[in-house]
Amino acid sequence: MFTFGLAGSTTAMLMDTVRYYDLSNVQGTARGWEREERILLCVPLRDAEPHLPMMFSHLRNLTYPHHLMDLAFLVSDSKDRTLELLVELLEALQAHEDPKQPYGEISIIEKDFGQKVNQDVESRHGFAAQASRRKLMAQARNWLLSATLRPYHSWVYWRDVDVETAPFTIVEDLMRHNKDVIVPNVWRPLPDWLGGEQPYDLNSWQESETALALADTLDEDAVIVEGYAEYATWRPHLAYLRDPYGDPDMEMEIDGVGGVSILAKARVFRSGVHFPAFSFEKHAETEGFGKMAKRMQFSVVGLPHYTIWHLYEPSVDDIKHMEEMERERLAKEAEEKEKAEKEKKIKEQFDDTNSQWEKDKSELQNIAKQASEGQKSESKKKGKSKAEDGSPADSRKETIPNSKKGNAEDSAKAVDTKKKSNPAKADS
Amino acid sequence: MARPMGPVRLRRTNYVTLTIGACLCLFILYFLVQPGSNTSASSSNSPNTNSPPIRKPAASRSKLIGDRSPVRRFNLNNVTITPDPIENQEVVLILTPMARFYQEYWDNLLNLDYPHELISLGFILPKNKEGNAATAALQAQVTKVQKGPLKNRFRSVVIERQDFDSPITSQDEGERHKMENQKVRRSSMSRARNSLLFTTLGVETSWVLWLDADIVETPPSLIQDLAAHDKPLIVPNCYQRYTDPETGKLAERPYDFNSWQDSPTAQEIAAKMDPDDIILEGYREMATYRSLMAYMADQGDEQHIEVPLDGVGGTALLVKADVHRDGAMFPPFPFYNLIETEGFAKMAKRLGWAATGLPNYKVYHYNE
Numbered sequence: 088m089f090t091f092g093l094a095g096s097t098t099a100m101l102m103d104t105v106r107y108y109d110l111s112n113v114q115g116t117a118r119g120w121e122r123e124e125r126i127l128l129c130v131p132l133r134d135a136e137p138h139l140p141m142m143f144s145h146l147r148n149l150t151y152p153h154h155l156m157d158l159a160f161l162v163s164d165s166k167d168r169t170l171e172l173l174v175e176l177l178e179a180l181q182a183h184e185d186p187k188q189p190y191g192e193i194s195i196i197e198k199d200f201g202q203k204v205n206q207d208v209e210s211r212h213g214f215a216a217q218a219s220r221r222k223l224m225a226q227a228r229n230w231l232l233s234a235t236l237r238p239y240h241s242w243v244y245w246r247d248v249d250v251e252t253a254p255f256t257i258v259e260d261l262m263r264h265n266k267d268v269i270v271p272n273v274w275r276p277l278p279d280w281l282g283g284e285q286p287y288d289l290n291s292w293q294e295s296e297t298a299l300a301l302a303d304t305l306d307e308d309a310v311i312v313e314g315y316a317e318y319a320t321w322r323p324h325l326a327y328l329r330d331p332y333g334d335p336d337m338e339m340e341i342d343g344v345g346g347v348s349i350l351a352k353a354r355v356f357r358s359g360v361h362f363p364a365f366s367f368e369k370h371a372e373t374e375g376f377g378k379m380a381k382r383m384q385f386s387v388v389g390l391p392h393y394t395i396w397h398l399y400e401p402s403v404d405d406i407k408h409m410e411e412m413e414r415e416r417l418a419k420e421a422e423e424k425e426k427a428e429k430e431k432k433i434k435e436q437f438d439d440t441n442s443q444w445e446k447d448k449s450e451l452q453n454i455a456k457q458a459s460e461g462q463k464s465e466s467k468k469k470g471k472s473k474a475e476d477g478s479p480a481d482s483r484k485e486t487i488p489n490s491k492k493g494n495a496e497d498s499a500k501a502v503d504t505k506k507k508s509n510p511a512k513a514d515s
Numbered sequence: 516m517a518r519p520m521g522p523v524r525l526r527r528t529n530y531v532t533l534t535i536g537a538c539l540c541l542f543i544l545y546f547l548v549q550p551g552s553n554t555s556a557s558s559s560n561s562p563n564t565n566s567p568p569i570r571k572p573a574a575s576r577s578k579l580i581g582d583r584s585p586v587r588r589f590n591l592n593n594v595t596i597t598p599d600p601i602e603n604q605e606v607v608l609i610l611t612p613m614a615r616f617y618q619e620y621w622d623n624l625l626n627l628d629y630p631h632e633l634i635s636l637g638f639i640l641p642k643n644k645e646g647n648a649a650t651a652a653l654q655a656q657v658t659k660v661q662k663g664p665l666k667n668r669f670r671s672v673v674i675e676r677q678d679f680d681s682p683i684t685s686q687d688e689g690e691r692h693k694m695e696n697q698k699v700r701r702s703s704m705s706r707a708r709n710s711l712l713f714t715t716l717g718v719e720t721s722w723v724l725w726l727d728a729d730i731v732e733t734p735p736s737l738i739q740d741l742a743a744h745d746k747p748l749i750v751p752n753c754y755q756r757y758t759d760p761e762t763g764k765l766a767e768r769p770y771d772f773n774s775w776q777d778s779p780t781a782q783e784i785a786a787k788m789d790p791d792d793i794i795l796e797g798y799r800e801m802a803t804y805r806s807l808m809a810y811m812a813d814q815g816d817e818q819h820i821e822v823p824l825d826g827v828g829g830t831a832l833l834v835k836a837d838v839h840r841d842g843a844m845f846p847p848f849p850f851y852n853l854i855e856t857e858g859f860a861k862m863a864k865r866l867g868w869a870a871t872g873l874p875n876y877k878v879y880h881y882n883e
Contacts, residue, residue, distance in 0.1 A: 104661050104671045107654070110678035110710060111642065177586045189583045196718065198591040229842040234591065238675055238714040354678060359709035359844035365865040382848050 108238035115241040115352035117265035119155075124241035125191065126156045126258065127353070130248055131227050136167040138248045138398065143176045145250065147188060151258040156244075157192040159235035163227050164199045196234050200226060218310040218371065225362035225372040228346070236356055243356055245349040251276070252396035253348065260393065261350040264336075267385035268351045268377065270344050272329050275397040280412065281405070286326030287397040289313040290345035290374050291389045295322045302369040310371045313343070325389040333392030341389040342381055346373035348395055355385050589718040596721045596835045598745040600738070601630060605721035606670065607738055608836070610637045611728050612707045614645060614681070616652035617881055619731035625660065625667065629738040636672045637715040639707050641681040649728075650674065673715050677707055698793055701855040705847035708829070708855070712839060723839055725832040725856075732756075732879035733831065740876065741833040744821065747868035748838060748860065750774050751876040752812055753830040769809030770880040772797035773828030773857050774872050776806040785852040793849045796826070796857075811874035824870040829856035831878045838868045 116122060130142070149156070158177070162170045173195060181189045200223055228245070236243065244258060253271075254260060261269045273288035290313055298320035302311060311318050325341060346362075360383055363375035370378050380387050401409065597603050607629060611620075627634070638653060640646040657672050682699040712723070724738060730753070734740060741749050753771035758764070773796055781803035784794055795801060811822060829845075843866055846858035853861050860870045 104668065105657055105674070106672070107674045108714075109642070109676040110714075111676065114678060174586060174588070181583050181586060192584050193586045194718070195586065195588045196591055197588065226841055230591065230840045233713055233716045233840045234589070234718045236713050238673065240714075354710075357678075357710040357713055358706050359713070359847060361842040361844065364842050365862075 113241040113353060117263050119241060119262050120152055123155060125239055126242040126244050127159055127236055127240045128156050128244045129159045129231050130246055131161045131231055132169055132248055133163050134165045134167050135248045136169045136172050139172050139176055142248045148255040150255045153187060153190045156190050158190050159194045159231055161196045161227055161231035194235050196231055198230055217312040221372040222364045225364040228362040232356060240353040243351050243353050245346055247347045249398040250395055251398040266388045267355050268380050268387040270349050270389050272325055272391055272394045273345060273347045273397050274394050275399045277399060288345035288347050289324050289326055290343055291325035291341050292322040292343045294342040295320055297321045305369055308366050309369055310366050311369045325391050328391040329394060330392055335393040337392050338388045339391050341387055342377055343374035344377035355380055358383055594721055598743050600742045606633050606719045607722045607724055608635045608720045609724045609726055610711050611726050613638050613640050613649055613728035616649040617729060617731060620728050621656050623731055623733055626735050627737060628735045631667055631669050635670045637711050639675045639677060639711040641677045675711060679706060697795055702847040705845035705855045708845045716839060720836045723834045723836055725829050727830045729881035730830055730878055731881045746871040747835045748827060748863055748870040749833050750827045750872045751831050751878045752808055752874050753828060753880055754877050755880045755882050757882050771828035771830045772807050772809050773826055774808040774824050775826045777825040778804040780804040788852050791849055792852060793854045794852050808872040808874050818876050820875055822872045822874055824872040826857035827860040827870050838863050841866050
């Protein structure tokens with residue numbers, strides 16, 4: 088018995104330093120949860136403190152067995168309390184009273200790349216900043232993956248922190264398709280004045296001849312980014328093909344993918360597919376990832392009618408527009424007040440004129456009475472001209488506010504079409 | 516006679532056999548239950564122990580709740596990559612795609628005088644008959660070393676088996692080097708390299724040394740020597756020792772032609788090529804007029820002369836881990852008409868990392 092224990096301990100020591108893995112056991116199948124396939128869940132974070140509680144509510148709700156999921160976070164160049172809050176929330180999650188809540192291995196990677204571009208909504212989505220921003224994002228993703236991917240992972244799930252609504256079963260739903268790379272459709276809710284909802288992620292698309300021709304004309308380091316008028320690519324976007332009542336299982340072959348929620352087999356990353364932090368076939372980051380996966384003959388698929396919802400953060404344009412709307416509302420109120428006052432005034436004046444009229448009338452009658460005999464026809468003509476004088480004033484009162492209202496409507500419409508022509512953020 | 520056998524047997528049973536039977540049943544049941552609980556315990560433990568956060572990156576373990584995984588933090592800002600890796604305790608990951616096990620390779624590896632506790636090893640082997648044999652031989656050696664004196668033990672060893680078939684079963688020199696086979700062979704080689712790299716890189720690696728399984732002789736100070744140059748990618752010159760059939764004397768000849776400086780001719784060839792084709796070096800059918808590092812070696816003993824390179828070979832190649840972390844990998848597809856290690860140099864260049872060669876610093880390839 089004693090020798091047995093001794094042999095066991097040396098074997099354990101050896102097992103600590105020597106590991107054997109057969110990668111054909113971690114291919115990833117359609118029903119991974121039944122075969123205990125491990126998933127690496129990757130979340131890149133930067134100044135994401137406000138969104139963390141929402142993300143953790145999603146984590147608690149995911150139905151894929153938590154102990155089969157390893158969590159990997161990259162916190163880079165953050166100026167807020169992202170890291171502290173993340174640690175707090177993770178420790179709470181791991182200490183959760185429900186034994187089904189804690190996740191597998193949990194790694195937080197800290198790495199600063201030196202943030203060259205601002206993270207606020209406006210500068211994030213400006214066209215000029217896109218290429219270098221996307222390359223930085225790509226670099227962050229590659230660092231996260233290469234630090235945390237292990238030979239026992241069958242799947243990798245990339246999820247952005249700012250997803251607001253997604254089915255709890257999303258991992259299984261995507262996995263069931265058994266594709267190498269698969270993404271859902273990503274929309275975002277909007278305030279009513281912007282139409283209620285809008286396609287968000289325009290990075291999932293199918294290649295077009297126009298775009299390929301365009302790519303040929305571009306410089307080696309140029310990066311095509313979707314959703315900007317600067318590059319009209321005429322690509323079919325996953326986002327625009329959504330039918331709220333369509334079959335959520337419908338698949339669409341795509342070439343570029345958006346990064347909000349990507350499920351990929353780990354073997355895709357093992358083969359070397361990554362998020363190019365350089366211009367790869369004129370694309371970078373997740374779009375380049377899709378392109379590279381295709382280059383290696385992996386299946387890349389999007390689900391046009393399976394939708395998750397990205398958080399709505401008003402853009403500077405939106406905020407401006409909202410301020411404008413507020414101003415308009417105030418102006419309208421003021422105008423209505425003015426209008427009411429005017430009406431009152433007019434009414435008063437009308438009363439005056441009425442009384443004046445009455446006066447005139449009585450005077451006229453007096454005159455008429457005085458000159459009733461002999462001058463009958465003349466007095467009739469005078470009364471007619473007085474009546475004609477009154478009508479133009481009436482119509483003026485009606486038309487002025489009318490034209491003003493029309494103008495306001497027109498300007499609102501112009502903003503609306505502008506919104507529609509440039510509907511969404513081109514990236515995640 | 517004609518009587519049925521059953522009842523006779525029943526009548527023969529006594530209480531002794533029954534109790535023995537019952538005991539046996541309990542015994543079997545016990546062992547049926549036992550392994551189940553054992554494996555579940557070990558499987559829940561195994562991911563944690565896989566990459567122990569021993570040294571930097573300052574891993575601060577938070578409170579451990581029962582057998583639940585702790586929240587582990589790794590600050591990659593603290594992983595240094597310096598010209599003096601021993602002084603700075605930098606971890607080197609040696610990666611070897613292996614089709615055959617050569618004892619000379621293993622002996623040379625053990626002779627490296629870089630502290631073994633700072634060396635992690637990673638191997639990937641194909642899943643065929645040859646691969647099985649190589650795996651068995653490798654495992655035997657690994658076990659021996661990891662159970663041996665502490666000084667010789669490596670930090671960790673990962674042995675992986677490929678999840679895809681190797682295109683050519685024959686590892687014979689002639690067959691392997693046929694031009695038409697090269698693209699398929701090197702594409703498969705790229706996938707093996709990438710699979711190994713991206714599952715072992717981890718959070719503590721500062722340097723990655725690619726060392727082919729048929730490199731049988733290097734200076735023992737290979738790692739420190741190469742790292743001292745402080746270059747993102749650096750390649751020694753790969754030669755082969757042989758016996759000159761005419762003089763009968765030992766001699767050496769250039770072996771790896773994948774380290775080169777680009778030429779206008781090669782770029783012209785590439786410009787005319789289909790994007791799916793590759794330019795290969797060392798074939799008469801395709802004269803590229805590139806400057807090959809293989810021929811840059813001179814008799815002088817200036818070991819540390821550097822030359823800039825555009826393509827690199829992978830027989831021995833030291834890479835700063837950051838280059839791989841940025842995404843530079845071995846393209847299994849033609850990338851600028853280049854593949855595998857040559858494509859890797861190109862991709863690294865696209866990411867802003869340049870390659871350097873040491874024409875006079877030699878490592879030696881196995882000679883069959």
